[in-house]
Each structure stands twice: as structure tokens, then as C-alpha cells.
Amino acid sequence: xxxxxxxxxxxxxxxxxxxxxxxxxxxxxxxxxxxxxxxxxxxxxxxxxxxxxxxxxxxxxxxxxxxxxxxxxxxxxxxxxxxxxxxxxxxxxxxxxxxxxxxxxxxxxxxxxxxxxxxxxxxxxxxxxxxxxxxxxxxxxxxxxxxxxxxxxxxxxxxxxxxxxxxxxxxxxxxxxxxxxxxxxxxxxxxxxxxxxxxxxxxxxxxxxxxxxxxxxxxxxxxxxxxxxxxxxxxxxxxxxxxxxxxxxxxxxxxxxxxxxxxxxxxxxxxxxxxxxxxxxxxxxxxxxxxxxxxxxxxxxxxxxxxxxxxxxxxxxxxxxxxxxxxxxxxxxxxx
Amino acid sequence: xxxxxxxxxxxxxxxxxxxxxxxxxxxxxxxxxxxxxxxxxxxxxxxxxxxxxxxxxxxxxxxxxxxxxxxxxxxxxxxxxxxxxxxxxxxxxxxxxxxxxxxxxxxxxxxxxxxxxxxxxxxxxxxxxxxxxxxxxxxxxxxxxxxxxxxxxxxxxxxxxxxxxxxxxxxxxxxxxxxxxxxxxxxxxxxxxxxxxxxxxxxxxxxxxxxxxxxxxxxxxxxxxxxxxxxxxxxxxxxxxxxxxxxxxxxxxxxxxxxxxxxxxxxxxxxxxxxxxxxxxxxxxxxxxxxxxxxxxxxxxxxxxxxxxxxxxxxxxxxxxxxxxxxxxxxxxxxxxxxxxxxxxxxxxxxxxxxxxxxxxxxxxxxxxxxxxxxxxxx
Ligand SMILES: Cc1ncc(C[n+]2csc(CCOP(=O)(O)OP(=O)(O)O)c2C)c(N)n1
Numbered sequence: 096x097x098x099x100x101x102x103x104x105x106x107x108x109x110x111x112x113x114x115x116x117x118x119x120x121x122x123x124x125x126x127x128x129x130x131x132x133x134x135x136x137x138x139x140x141x142x143x144x145x146x147x148x149x150x151x152x153x154x155x156x157x158x159x160x161x162x163x164x165x166x167x168x169x170x171x172x173x174x175x176x177x178x179x180x181x182x183x184x185x186x187x188x189x190x191x192x193x194x195x196x197x198x199x200x201x202x203x204x205x206x207x208x209x210x211x212x213x214x215x216x217x218x219x220x221x222x223x224x225x226x227x228x229x230x231x232x233x234x235x236x237x238x239x240x241x242x243x244x245x246x247x248x249x250x251x252x253x254x255x256x257x258x259x260x261x262x263x264x265x266x267x268x269x270x271x272x273x274x275x276x277x278x279x280x281x282x283x284x285x286x287x288x289x290x291x292x293x294x295x296x297x298x299x300x301x302x303x304x305x306x307x308x309x310x311x312x313x314x315x316x317x318x319x320x321x322x323x324x325x326x327x328x329x330x331x332x333x334x335x336x337x338x339x340x341x342x343x344x345x346x347x348x349x350x351x352x353x354x355x356x357x358x359x360x361x362x363x364x365x366x367x368x369x370x371x372x373x374x375x376x377x378x379x380x381x382x383x384x385x386x387x388x389x390x391x392x393x394x395x396x397x398x399x400x401x402x403x404x405x406x407x408x409x410x411x412x413x414x415x416x417x418x419x420x421x422x423x424x425x426x427x428x429x430x431x
Numbered sequence: 432x433x434x435x436x437x438x439x440x441x442x443x444x445x446x447x448x449x450x451x452x453x454x455x456x457x458x459x460x461x462x463x464x465x466x467x468x469x470x471x472x473x474x475x476x477x478x479x480x481x482x483x484x485x486x487x488x489x490x491x492x493x494x495x496x497x498x499x500x501x502x503x504x505x506x507x508x509x510x511x512x513x514x515x516x517x518x519x520x521x522x523x524x525x526x527x528x529x530x531x532x533x534x535x536x537x538x539x540x541x542x543x544x545x546x547x548x549x550x551x552x553x554x555x556x557x558x559x560x561x562x563x564x565x566x567x568x569x570x571x572x573x574x575x576x577x578x579x580x581x582x583x584x585x586x587x588x589x590x591x592x593x594x595x596x597x598x599x600x601x602x603x604x605x606x607x608x609x610x611x612x613x614x615x616x617x618x619x620x621x622x623x624x625x626x627x628x629x630x631x632x633x634x635x636x637x638x639x640x641x642x643x644x645x646x647x648x649x650x651x652x653x654x655x656x657x658x659x660x661x662x663x664x665x666x667x668x669x670x671x672x673x674x675x676x677x678x679x680x681x682x683x684x685x686x687x688x689x690x691x692x693x694x695x696x697x698x699x700x701x702x703x704x705x706x707x708x709x710x711x712x713x714x715x716x717x718x719x720x721x722x723x724x725x726x727x728x729x730x731x732x733x734x735x736x737x738x739x740x741x742x743x744x745x746x747x748x749x750x751x752x753x754x755x756x757x758x759x760x761x762x763x764x765x766x767x768x769x770x771x772x773x774x775x776x777x778x779x780x781x782x783x784x785x786x787x788x789x790x791x792x793x794x795x796x797x798x799x800x801x802x803x804x805x806x807x808x809x810x
Contacts, residue, residue: 146593152623157582157616161624164586167530167571168594184612191576192583199560199572202778236779260781288785335784 096279102272104246105135105211107280108253109173113143116171119257121148123158123175123211131175133213133272155185159210163192166206173257179214180223186231193262194237209256209263214242215306215356217270217403219396225269226393227357229305232264233333233366239287240333242266244308246276248291248331251284259287268306288335292344296326299413300344302367303354304330307404311354314409323413333363341367342374349380350416354404359387381416444662447653451665451697454672457725459733461672469664471676476740478523482671483731483741484749485519489539490728491753492548495760496538496555500706504764506557509536513669513701516727517633519543520674524682525601530591531570532584532602534577536633540603544570548760558768569598577608581617581630585691588626599627599685607638609652618659618693627685629678630661630693633668635700640713656693668696669727672734699725772798 099107112119121136127150130137139148151158155176162172176182182189189210196204216225233240241256241263243249249267256263285291293308294315303311308329315325326344330337345351351371355364368383386404394402448469456462461473473479493512499505511518518539525531533540541551546563553562554573561572571587574580584602591598608614609632621628632652636643649655656663662684666673674696681692699722703710710719735741776783776791783791 152616152619154616154619156579156613157620160579160582160613160617161586161589161620164583164588164600165590165593167566167583167587168590170590170593187576188579188582188613192579195560196572197780198778200565200778201559201561203561203564203566204572205781239780336786338785 096277098275099246099278099280100272101243101246101249101267101274102133102135104250104278104280105253105267106137106139108250108257109136109139110142111281112173112254112257113139113147118169118171119147119173120165120170121173121175122151122162124151124153124177126150126175132177133269135211135267135272136175155182156188159185159188159193162208163188163196163206166208167204171207171257173209173211176210176212178220178224179212179226179228182210182212182228185210189232189238189264190235194235197261198237205260206262207260209253209259209265211265211267213269213272214266215268215270216393216399217306217356219399220269221396222393225399227355227388229264229266229333230357230362232266233363237262238334239263240266241287241331242268242305242333243331244268244271244293244305244329246274247278247282248284250280251282252287252331254281255287266305270306271309274309285331287332288337289331290337290340291329291331292326292340293329294325294327296324296348298324298348299350299352299416300326300328300341300348301352301354301409302328302330302341302371304333304363305356307354307356310404310406311409314406314413317406317410318413321410321414323417325413336370338370338374341371345371345375346378349378350413351375351379351383352386352409352412352416353383354386354409356388356404358390359385360390362387384412384416386412442657442660445657445660447651447656447663447665447695451667451695452673452677453667453670454676455670455730455734457669457730459730459737461734471673471680473672474675474679476735476738478675479672479731480735480740482516482520482523482675483728483735484752485523485543486515486671486728486731487749488753488756489515489519489542491750491757492542492760493539495757496548496552497702497706499552499761499764505552505555507705507707508538508552508555509705510702511536511539511700513722513726514633514635514698515539516671516674516731517631517668517696517698520671521601521603521631521678524675524678525599527569528596528598529569529682530584530587530598530600531568532580532587532600533570533573534580534603534605534608535573535575536605537573537603541570541573544568546570548756549763552764556764556768558770578604578611578613578617582613582620584628584630585617585621585624585626588621588628588685588691589624592625592627597627597686599629599682601629601631603631603633605638606632606634606636606643606652607641607646609655610646615659618656618661618691621691622660625688625690627688628691629681629685630656630691631678632693632695633698634695635698637700637704637713639704639708642713651695653693653695661691661693662689663693663695665695665697668698669725669730671727671731698727
């Protein structure tokens, strides 16, 4: 066993994938000599050469479109977008081509590529460095959307993403890059489409993913003092979505809080809440609550603690679900 | 190729010739070396004959396709009548091992590429997004979002290079599309990675209704290559000999490892943007008739005839083939396409998601209910 950060695990996954398959390439902005601004590609160019891990011009649409073309000749590119909000120039390539090519061509053209996007906040980043953009990608059929919350998952899910026959948007929670685990790599965790129960509980189910998982676990610990036994589910992959694990849990606990860092309105949390309501209506003791980021652009660093869904807001939401009569959820979550 | 700077600091080997390269004037007379200070010589009579034949058939199919919109067989059709020298000439300069990246306007280029016209028109007919197998033909799906396919072309060209192949990529775009960001990113990527791609701009003077003067202030669109370090050339796009000669040079340049090449072909779209567009709102009849006099097909036919490469019988023969191909297209387009709603969930992912499986079951149940209702009604 050794201590591994999420950053180390991602780096090792890239390393192992490049070593195993000569078609796997890594490219993007500053990923070569520098090893990426978060050092996730550290040492790859050194070990495998510029042919396998290289810097591109500073152009996100260019990076994704170029990778699509390379897929046509049998490569499996992994590309890095430097930060969440800087993937937007590539959105047309992602939405109009990457997601649709298999369908457009009746399965004749497949695009096995991975777009790695460091995303979400909690690191005191300046504007455009903390967006949670998973909702845009999850809304687009043809893209798998993956977001690990542990180093083991980071390794395993990234290896699976690179091996996947379809395009994968791999969302890396920046705030967790330095989170640690005692781990022996390589590891193989459950495949895409399987959520993980991070904490067992009987009274309330928290459904969450990515950067909010540790916060939800902290809230669950704190809730124990109030006498509430909280189950925490980490989705791991938003697309494909694991209805089964979520539904099984909520039918058992009868209460559900969805926690997500992105703006709540029209987001992934709303989708989860709707699915739970549709499938668990007769088991629910209270409405499904959402605790999300506020419906504002990601704020300046000094205000991000007010924006982020923290332990207090989650506990508050859980508290509101405990009354026998229909609770007032007006302030349960940012978008409730 | 190392770029060389003239005393004034201009990268001379990147510069297009000052005038569009022309080898065959509108009267069908060879004007070799006359226009500009270019170095191109006319292709052989055999190749020009083949090009002419492709243009005859291409135009006939193009006119047929427009007619099919009037009969409701095609939802929409963007004609390239008048642009045949570009559509056919560019394709005839590449081989089956090379890639092609067409737009919605490149139906005639697809026919020339050997793609079955019915398959080529599937997108515009409306029953599927791409009727042909892109991998089998090394031809990408016709691209609708402007300029986006140029990056795919750069990537594919670079991929071929990395594989040690000498295949090149030919990517078509229009004049308006040169204003899109992806055009600029593609030129830059192709240059930086020395990708063997030929960007073929058909400057047909309008982007739907917007004239070139409102699109760009560059002295010529070909000049846009120089800032990226891309060798560029402008040609008379209604001169089939110039198209083939410059395409040959571009293919040779890219295939031999000198990187990308940008061609601006000055041409004209004789029909409206599509059958649904009213071109009389933005251009005059005089302008159109002036361009009619520069018809690329008539021009080459004149030269071939005057020089004894073509006689009445050969012309009739080519026209006959065009007629047969058009009537075959008409017949086959008359069959109602069978589109199975059950296939909607195929090929979104390699394996459908659980959520898609649920929706698919719903659609199947609806279809079965409809079918049994129809059966009951008919009893
Ligand atoms: C990104 C994008 N914006 C707008 C359109 C709508 N559109 C379709 S064709 C066209 C004009 C294109 O003109 P040009 O590039 O000159 O090509 P041409 O049609 O003349 O061949 C426009 C604006 C589009 N297809 N894609």
C-alpha cells in the first residue's frame, strides 16, 4: 500500500493506458513539458516522447476537432481542456460532432476519445476556473459523463473511459486532486453505470457525485448527532445513470436529498430528483430536496463558501424532511 | 518546406499568384502562363476529357436533384450548378486512399467520388443523416455546421501521416465559412502539425444572401493562408484545367511532406443557395448572365472539340450516360424510403443506456398498439 492522491491516480492511469496501447495519445494545452497545469500529465512526454503526449496550439475547438479526425485513422486520443469554462469554445465540436457521429453514420464511425476537464470550485480560482459544466454534457445524448470522487475511482474510471468505444467527458473535481487514499495501483472498481454506496444508512439517502461527495459524507457524520442515519450514494457516472441503486436506497429510507455543486436550475440534481419522485413516490415520506450551487455565475473566490453547498445546508435540508406533515422546502436548497 | 523571406520580409513561397491562375479562358482558349506569374501547365488531354465527362454527368445529376425537390422527393437541395470544375476537378486529383471532407453543397463531388447518388442524397432526402459508409469511401459525412469539418480533416491528415501513409485529406468549404473560428483553428493546426490537408475554398460569391464584400476585407481569401504559414493559391474556379493543375500541385505538396495547402477557387453559384432560397432578392439578373458566359463545362467542351479530342458522337455518348444516371436516380428516389422507428436508439452509444432501453420499450409498445389498432380498423 502507498499513499496516492487523485492526481497521482489519474497520472498513473494515463501512463498505463499509453504504455499498453500504442493508439492512445494525450494532447492539449501545456500537457507536454509542463505536465499540465495540475501536473496530471507529468512525466508522460519524458517517458513516451512527443509523439504520445504533446502540446497543441491554444484552441479548444481545434483540440477536439483534431482529435475527432485522428479517431478516423484509428487513434484513441485523450485530450485535456485546461479548465471547465475554457471547454466552451469546443462545445460545438463536442455537441455537434463528437456526440453525434456514431448515430449520424449508423455506427460506421465511432469516436473512442476522452475529454478530461478539471471542473468545479472550492480552490479559490478566479473567474472562469470553477464552473460545473456537467449538466451541458449530460444533456447531450451520445456522451458519457464521468466524475470520480476517490483516487481508486479516478484510476479505474479513467482506464475504463480510455477503453470505452464511445466519447467520454471525464470531469475531474479539482478540489479533490490532492485528496489521498492508501492504495495499490492498478485497481479495478465497478464499471460505468454503477453508483457506489459510500456510507450505509436507514433514514435519509443523499445522492451526490464528484466534488460534493466528501461534503455529503461530513454532513452524514454530523447528522448522526441529530439521530439521523444517512446513506450516501456517489453516482460515479452521471451518464449512464444508475437508477437501480438510487431507487433501492430511497425506497428503503423514504427520504432523499440530492446534492450537487452546479447551479440547481435545470441541472443534474433536478433530473435526479425527478427520477426519484417518479419511481419512489409511494415510498417517500417527504418531497425530494435539492441542495445545489446558487443560480448565479460562480462567484469571486472570497464568496465561494457562500455559494457552495456545505454541511450546514445539507443538514438543514435533512432536518426539513423529518416532519410528518408536508415540509416547507422553500429554503431547503438553493433551487428548491 | 522552409519558408523563405523576400527582402521586404514577405514569405514569398506562401503567397498566391497575384491573379487567379487561369489556363483556359472563357472562350476555351489555352492561355498558359498568361495570367499571373504562375508555374502551372495544363493537364493532359486524357485527364481533361475525363474531367469533362465527370462534369457532364455531375451537372445532369445536379439538375435532376433540384427537380427532385419540386416533386417532393428531396426535402431540400443545395445546387452546385456552375461549380462543376471545382467539384469534379478537385476530386479527380485525389485517389481512393485519400480522405474527403464535404459540406452539404458537395453532392456532385460525392457522385464523382463514386458514391451512389441515392446514398449521397440521403441526408437531403431526410431519412438518415448519412447514407453512405464514410469509412468504406474514406469520405466524411456531409458537414452542416460551417467549417467544423476542417479540423477533422486536419486531424485525419495528421493521423495518416503518423501511420506512415502518404494519404492526404481534401476538405471543401465556402467563402462565408472562412469567417468561422474553426477555419482559422484548422489552418493553424494543419500548419503546426504539418498535416497533409488541402483546404479547398469555393468562393461562389455569396453566403446565402451575404456577398463576399460583407464577409471579408482580405485582398483574396487565399491570402488568409500566409498568416498561418500555409502555402496558398487562387484559381479561376470556372477553369477546369486550372483547378486540376493547381490541385495536382497541392496534392503533390501535401503528399511529399510539405504540409497543408489552401486553394481559393473563384466561381459562382448559378442557382440559389438551395431550392428554398430566392436569389433575386440579393443579386441581379445581369450578374448571373455575366457568369453564365464563364460556364466551366462549355469552356472545356470548346477546347476539347477545337483540338479534336471530342466529337459529336462522344458528346452524345456522355450526355446519354448522364441521362441514364439521372433516370436511374429518379426511379430509385420514387421508392418510399423505409425508416424503422425501432432503430432510433441504435448507435447513440455502442450499448444503449438503461434509460434508453426503457424509452425504446415504450416506443415499441406504442408501435405495436398502433399496428394492432390499424389491423382492427381494416377488418
Ligand atoms: C455554424 C453555422 N452557422 C450558420 C449556418 C447556416 N448556414 C448554412 S449555409 C450558410 C452560408 C454558407 O455560405 P458559404 O460558406 O459561402 O458556402 P456556400 O453555401 O455558398 O457553398 C449558412 C449561414 C450553418 N450551417 N452553420
